[in-house]
Amino acid sequence: MCGIFGICGFEDTELMKRMRSSLNHRGPDENGIVNESFASIGSTRLSIIDPDKGKQPIQNEDGNISIVANCEIYNFKELKEELEKKGHKFSTDCDTEVIVHGYEEYGVDIVKRLHGAFAFAVLDGKKLFMARDHFGINPLFYYHDKPNQRFLFGSEIKAILEGPYIREIDKKSLIDFFTFMYVPNGNTLFKDIFQLKPGHLLVYEDNDLVINKYWNLDTTDEQNISITQVKQLVENAVKRRMMSDVPIGVSLSGGLDSSIVAALTAKYSDENVKTYSVVFDEVDDVNTKHFVEQLNPDHHEIFLTGESIKLLPKIVYHNDNLIADPTNLPTYLISQEASKKVKVILTGEGADFQFGGYNLFNVMLSSEFNRMHQRPYKRWLRYVSLLRDDFDESEKSKLINSYDTGHNPYQYLQKYFDNNDLFGSVSTLIRENYLPYNLLNKTNSMYLANGVEGRVPFLDLDLVTTTANIPTSLKIKSGVEKWILRESVKGIIPEKCRVAPKKPFSVPIENLFGNELKDIAFNVLQSTNLFNINYINELFEVNRKEKTYSRQVWSLLVFGLWYNTFINKTKNEY
Helix, strand or coil: CEEEEEEECCCCHHHHHHHHHHCHHHCECEEEEEECCCEEEEEEECCCCCCCCCCCCEECCCCCEEEEEEEEECCHHHHHHHHHHCCCCCCCCCCHHHHHHHHHHHHHHHHHHCCEEEEEEEEECCEEEEEECCCCCCCCEEEEECCCCEEEEECCHHHHHCCCCCCCECHHHHHHHHHHCCCCCCCCCECCEEECCCCEEEEEECCEEEEEECCCCCCCCCCCCCHHHHHHHHHHHHHHCCCCCCCEEEECCCCHHHHHHHHHHHHHCCCCCEEEEEEECCCCCHHHHHHHHHHCCEEEEEEECHHHHHHHHHHHHHCCCCCCCCCHHHHHHHHHHHCCCCCEEECCCCHHHHHCCCHHHHHHCCHHHHHHCCCCHHHHHHHHCCCCCCCCHHHHHHHECCCCCCCCCCHHHHHHHCCCCHHHHHHHHHHHHHHHHHHHHHHHHHHHCCCCEEECHHHCHHHHHHHCCCCHHHHEECCEECHHHHHHCCCCCCHHHHHCCCCCCCCCHHHCCCHHHHHHHHHHHHHHCCECHHHHHHHHHHHHHHCCCHHHHHHHHHHHHHHHHHCCCCCCCC
């Protein structure tokens, strides 16, 4: 994959160079920029497909339309053949080129024909067309300064921060962050910097933005599906993501989903597949050990210790769209180790919302939850929005100075519950918010921090559109979550791994806090005037004695480091 960036409405070659430098880690192999009077676009490239000829920006035959893309298009060969029959001439075997020729042929509707992970920008005269994939696997941020007729975009926020932007916290997003531990709904912690939402396209022309949703997941046609069909869909999804001209590996967490991906990758690979897992000092991961003993991959263990916390300032730098998810740390460690031998890592994210893998789905089928459903709206909505050990309303009002009591952080979630299909509503909520703005945010930023591309087979378009209509009774059966998925992989993964109950992947953060980092964070938080520092001091002290506020302290710690890096523009030394 790559980093992409650009400006519209003004010329600034030095700014483009700075933007390029800010994204070098995403594409260490090569880079390129096209400068026009209306706009400039550029990319930093991680060469995965057609490394020799796929340099970006790529142009059409006439050279009047250019594209930069952070993409893996899994149906690009079929699209290329289709476009060649219509007379288009290709100069590379790179998947990016099908988008620019497809745009010539179909206009912005080309996005409806793409299967894969993508974020791209097409420059066509005085029009810029951008799009983001169906699930938000690849990020895309933008800033529109309409009074000054300026538009900037980038794969990461730090590229936009190189431009004429006044760094300012969005106060409502601050409340959202300390509610969800991430910022939902396409917003960011930065005022006026937004994410293009998954499944959306954007056209910038005449200093105006037009943003449209190009894809909706159809869940109206419930249908039975066989175990064999599920097996075939999953196998096809993994095989598609093995499309690469460079070495690939698998992140192995010990759970069902990553075990499936690893086993199928091994099945269809010509070489002994490389797998990577993080080991906590006090945790004995029997599932991972059993998988390794049975299938004997080229396995690499990375140990998470107290020393690993020293990586946190670097991790926060690469996670400029901040999330307070401690699993950023092991994910970064995997990419750091994997980058020594591979350029692509397959992961198991995305299966839980499809197959009912989260425990809350099981709870929702219980009589207890049905009774809870009758309670006031907020009280059960907090539960299904995957909040864990967060700041409640009372705590946030103590924490944040000038707390805006009129802002309801749950407003983004209300639209998902306008029908009686609670199970489907929660699946959609997870897919459209928790998945792109937390889980995929983590994997994209942490893998590409070390120049490694993360791929997610369970977010295959054919797989998701089919499983969306599987009856709930086949997803959770007799209390067994992901029942039909488990049945489909009999004989593919070790039996102990197949039947093991879901175990959340959690990091023992209470044993990782370093006093030096807490001091840095505390001093920064004190200087912002955003927070009640006496309340923070109280939280830190209670957690030191009782370990009861580890999640809250972690979120304050990473926010303090983030604020120092991106608002104060100070390097966090450790």
